[in-house]
Amino acid sequence: MRKTALVSGASIAGLTMAYWLNRYGFKVTVVEISAGLKLGGSPIDIRGEALDAVKRMGILEKIQEVSLITTIEFVNAQNECVGTLSGLGKDDSGQDIEIHRNQLIQIIREAASTDIEYLFSNTIETVDQDGEKVMVTFKDGQTRNFDFLFGADGVHSNVRKLVFGAEENFNYFCGAYFAVLNADEHIEGQNAGIMYNMPNKMAGISSKGNTILLFRSPKLDYDYRNTTQHKQIHTAHFSGEGWEIPDILKTMTDSDRLYFDEICQIKMSSWIKGRIALIGDAAHCAGFPTGMGSSLAIQGATILADAMVENDDYPTVFQKYNDTFRPVAEQAQSFVYAGLSFLLPETQEAIDNRNRAY
Numbered sequence: 001m002r003k004t005a006l007v008s009g010a011s012i013a014g015l016t017m018a019y020w021l022n023r024y025g026f027k028v029t030v031v032e033i034s035a036g037l038k039l040g041g042s043p044i045d046i047r048g049e050a051l052d053a054v055k056r057m058g059i060l061e062k063i064q065e066v067s068l069i070t071t072i073e074f075v076n077a078q079n080e081c082v083g084t085l086s087g088l089g090k091d092d093s094g095q096d097i098e099i100h101r102n103q104l105i106q107i108i109r110e111a112a113s114t115d116i117e118y119l120f121s122n123t124i125e126t127v128d129q130d131g132e133k134v135m136v137t138f139k140d141g142q143t144r145n146f147d148f149l150f151g152a153d154g155v156h157s158n159v160r161k162l163v164f165g166a167e168e169n170f171n172y173f174c175g176a177y178f179a180v181l182n183a184d185e186h187i188e189g190q191n192a193g194i195m196y197n198m199p200n201k202m203a204g205i206s207s208k209g210n211t212i213l214l215f216r217s218p219k220l221d222y223d224y225r226n227t228t229q230h231k232q233i234h235t236a237h238f239s240g241e242g243w244e245i246p247d248i249l250k251t252m253t254d255s256d257r258l259y260f261d262e263i264c265q266i267k268m269s270s271w272i273k274g275r276i277a278l279i280g281d282a283a284h285c286a287g288f289p290t291g292m293g294s295s296l297a298i299q300g301a302t303i304l305a306d307a308m309v310e311n312d313d314y315p316t317v318f319q320k321y322n323d324t325f326r327p328v329a330e331q332a333q334s335f336v337y338a339g340l341s342f343l344l345p346e347t348q349e350a351i352d353n354r355n356r357a358y
């Protein structure tokens with residue numbers, strides 16, 4: 001009998017886990033709340049040991065083919081270039097690759113076997129477990145049993161909420177919000193962008209028409225699935241600003257492809273409970289300014305899947321994952337405030353100092 005695994009979330013952590021478990025002989029089901037793969041977002045980085053994992057998955061070359069070299073020009077309110085950051089994603093050691101998030105997700109999905117079962121537009125409503133199995137009820141009414149459940153459903157994880165408790169117990173807000181609006185589903189090759197900072201706020205436009213807005217703020221009360229509310233929040237924070245901001249706000253208001261979220265981290269004393277484990281942002285979101293979310297997602301899922309095939313004793317394997325991957329995730333999390341200071345200087349003087357440094 002093949003062991004069965006349910007993975008919640010069909011993004012970078014979930015698809016990586018599904019890829020490996022299927023390859024190791026598990027019968028894998030992936031449940032995803034969106035009607036298809038949840039695309040969108042800005043380019044992301046694959047670094048360090050995550051690169052070894054994608055090499056072993058046989059997708060390194062495909063990733064390299066569509067990797068990006070990004071140049072960012074810092075501009076002032078008159079749109080004059082006052083600093084240039086070039087060569088992002090081009091690391092001579094080959095230890096850092098930048099790729100559009102959409103393309104990475106699609107590459108992993110294509111690499112994963114067609115033998116994987118996908119339940120789109122669905123989610124887990126109840127979870128229970130005993131020493132033998134995990135019992136799950138889905139939104140569409142089906143009740144099924146699995147040997148294991150992996151929560152890979154992102155920073156606002158449903159599995160974490162159902163099994164480990166409310167998000168507020170684990171969510172550490174970093175004092176800022178970000179929005180990404182994708183004009184282009186695919187960016188390849190050269191990716192040039194301009195970035196304009198106001199104290200505590202930033203706006204960026206890529207040459208492909210993608211836009212990003214960031215701002216510092218105390219915690220806001222909003223529904224993270226309500227796009228109309230997200231647009232109102234941005235208008236309230238950016239209206240009255242100069243440069244290209246009025247056009248960006250108009251594009252954002254007219255678009256239905258906005259991704260908005262808080263910058264936060266997830267910190268938990270344990271990512272495992274019985275036959276259930278969390279991976280990726282659900283377990284240890286490092287925060288967008290670290291640039292480490294996708295690498296951690298790939299690396300963590302790979303380490304856990306490898307361990308599961310090496311040893312049948314899942315409590316030992318889960319515990320080892322929980323103990324050994326924790327320092328890696330915590331180290332990545334420690335970069336978040338340095339990243340925020342770079343992206344969102346708090347004063348005009350700090351903005352000028354940063355720009356002069358490039």
Ligand SMILES: Cc1cc2nc3c(=O)[nH]c(=O)nc-3n(C[C@H](O)[C@H](O)[C@H](O)COP(=O)(O)OP(=O)(O)OC[C@H]3O[C@@H](n4cnc5c(N)ncnc54)[C@H](O)[C@@H]3O)c2cc1C
Pocket residue numbers: 008009010011012013014031032033034037038039040041042043044101122123124152153154155156157158180259279280281282287288289291293294297
């Ligand atoms: C649309 C989007 C845009 C993003 N843009 C950026 C960006 O610009 N820069 C950046 O650094 N990071 C971005 N991220 C986060 C980044 O993808 C992660 O930090 C990192 O890749 C780790 O991935 P993950 O698989 O753990 O989580 P995520 O990539 O967040 O994926 C979580 C998956 O779980 C699914 N899901 C959520 N709730 C449920 C549920 N109840 N049931 C089933 N499935 C569920 C989601 O639809 C999604 O497919 C974005 C995430 C999303 C979802």
